[in-house]
Amino acid sequence: MPELIETDVAIVGAGPAGLFAVFELGLLDIRCHLVDILPKAGGQCSELYPEKPIYDIPGYPIVTGQGIVDHLLKQIEPFHPTFHFGDMVESLQVLGTPEAPKFLVRVSGGQTFACKAVIVAAGGGSFQPKKPPIEGIDAYEGKSVFYAVRKMEAFRDKNVVIVGGGDSALDWTLNLQPVAKRLALIHRRDDFRAAPHSVNAMREHVAAGRIDLRIGQITGLTGEGGELTAVTVKGADGGVEDIACDALIPFFGLTMKLGPVADWGLNLHENLIPVDTERFETNVPGVFAIGDINTYPGKLKLILCGFHEGALAAQRIHRYVYPDKRLTFQYTTSSSSLQKKLGVH
CATH class of the missing domain: 3.50.50.60 (FAD/NAD(P)-binding domain)
Incomplete structure (x- = not known):
């Protein structure tokens, strides 16, 4: 009862x-x-x-x-x-x-x-987080693809790739930059929805060589056993490049x-x-x-x-x-x- x-x-x-x-x-x-x-x-x-x-x-x-x-x-x-x-x-x-x-x-x-x-x-x-439309991403979730940052130490000395242009993406780009071995931010256009001061701070890091900014979209993932080694990015100009990646954090909203x-x-x-x-x-x-x-x-x-x-x-x-x-x-x-x-x- x-x-x-x-x-x-x-x-x-x-x-x-x-x-x-x-x-x-x-x-x-x-x-x-x-x-x-x-x-x-x-x-x-x-x-x-x-x-x-x-x-x-x-x-x-x-x-x-x-x-x-x-x-x-x-x-x-x-x-x-x-x-x-x-x-x-x-x-x-x-x-x-x-x-x-x-x-x-x-x-x-x-x-x-x-x-x-x-x-x-x-x-x-x-x-629930919105997932990016990347083929095969499910196999990496929870091991090297994350939709939230619960412990910053989990990303220490790793090649981190963050995807997105809103406040969450920019905030974590700035907060994880001192922790990561290397950090790349990927957004589909060079126009960000985040707070202006966050965008300005990000651009200062990019100009100083501390953050890699790529304008484009991820089209593929490379790795085995759920562990990423690289992501493939197609740039706005049509060019394609692979970026070393141990941890991918997409911020596509909720x-x-x-x-x-x-x-x-x-x-x-x-x-x-x-x-x-x-x-x-x-x-x-x-x-x-x-x-x-x-x-x-x-x-x-x-x-x-x-x-x-x-x-x-x-x-x-x-x-x-x-x-x-x-x-x-x-x-x-x-x-x-x-x-x-x-x-x-």
Whole structure:
């Protein structure tokens, strides 16, 4: 028989936005469970770029993707959230009324959460890398072809080839250049979508001979037993050359899939969930969306914006969880009761 778990809020997604929502809810004495299809907390920060430097988190001049996650997990320890990893939310049953909503949220692990609010903080949903159309690439995946950089040391003293022209490609080109034996960047045209300062830094390395830039496309792979030795590149001028390669990292973007969330009756817009900007609630009362999964006029897909959205969502959720209790906003620096929750004396 399915296990029924009563809680105040079910959070779908344990990335940075979902984790910070735990903190904001915890300050208001609101309990929560988090469900994530990944085997650990952190979302894309942990799964795709744990060692990638990030520069726009307030208070941290520089912090890695995994560093953000580690700090957030430490921050929410006083509230003892319960995580359900390796599970997907399968269905949402709406009960109650718009003024006093209640939900039954069933997950693939067999549990059903009875709660008063749901926060969708699923990033872009489940994500899969887009593979380049190169014949035979499957045989090298996981050994010498990688779609994410999880440990920079894995590429030390190797001939690394990165393919792409966006932020991920340029960021990792710059970050792996000091580690690799030799690094080549390949893009189909000499026009990049990445941040201008990254493009300028890359071109400075190219001019100094520290990075090889090739304008063209990979047409073939050479190697045995899953281990690459070279890639064949056809240039924009039609010329063909082989480039030594021990590790190939294509950045062709991600394919995002909402999964069962798409069937919840939300007014989806291009696979995103529209919300208001007062409380980040969806068209279904009691269901909120924060982070990259939502959309509204002026939306910026920044981690710090997800934090702001979670804070305002928590204020509204308090009214659903404690309808008879007046909420008085307090700063954590001035409230002795909040400091006690956080273990500050």
